[in-house]
Amino acid sequence: MYQNTMRGACSRPKPEALTVGTSAKRRSLGEIMSTSGTLPVVAEELLKKVKQVYQELSQLTDDLLLALKFVFGPAALHALELVDCRSVTLIQSPSGRSLYQCKHILAVYLCQAMGVSHQLKVSDKQLTNFLLAKDKEPGASPH
Template identity: 35%
Template sequence: MASFLHDSIQAELLKHVKSAYQTSQTLPDDLLSALHFVYKAPLLQALDLVDNKSVTKLTCPAGRIAFQVLGSSGIPYICLPSSNFCSCQYYSFTVLKRSDVDLCKHALAVLLSCAMGSCQEQHVSNDRMAQTLTPGHLELGEEPPHHSHQP
């Protein structure tokens, strides 16, 4: 029941984010307060990532979707939209092990940037997506491999 309630609150908040941002390109104080009440500490850092256009939606011909979030330290992290998973250490320690918060700043930035329509988009090959989703890259927060283009 708690998970359903949380998911419903999250969906409703994100609808309000989308509506407010489409109308005024900003989020009103009452909505920011509600977001802070639900998401706590990661919110301000997530909003900073959104403002800096740090979220990129990766899609491939096979239909897979992942998000790459360039962290404040310059390290790209991979987030999976279906589970709110993130490859950062904060997610592993604070979200999964301690359950202090429900999302890390990267996963929250994905939700917010999608709701606000400010997500960058990049189409990648199936191979690149597979490499991006390789467990070694997800666990270490490493930059996904880039293919070199040779003439």
């Protein structure tokens, strides 16, 4: 078992998107979750197990790490690195609105399950300004 979720330094760049499968059949986790099949059920059950084990042991077992790698492929390693480095930020406002600042959806799900995200409290206006600034970034889709 590891004290952190995995060994290694926090030196890798943040991945832009989670992909699962071989290079010929790469799909994002969002695409997989929206399709009918068993992977969403497997992923959901695996994340429940992550939550349970992390609550009991404050770490993940080797078997659980292998299961994450088996289900999510190399993307699991990238996500675990982000979790270890505390690179996922939960931004919360007083009104109860919140968002995660991280482009790796599996890292967000792991942080939710483990309760280990960095938290930032902002005003409602700051959250609105943050969201509006995101819409103005190059490549942002119009409403």
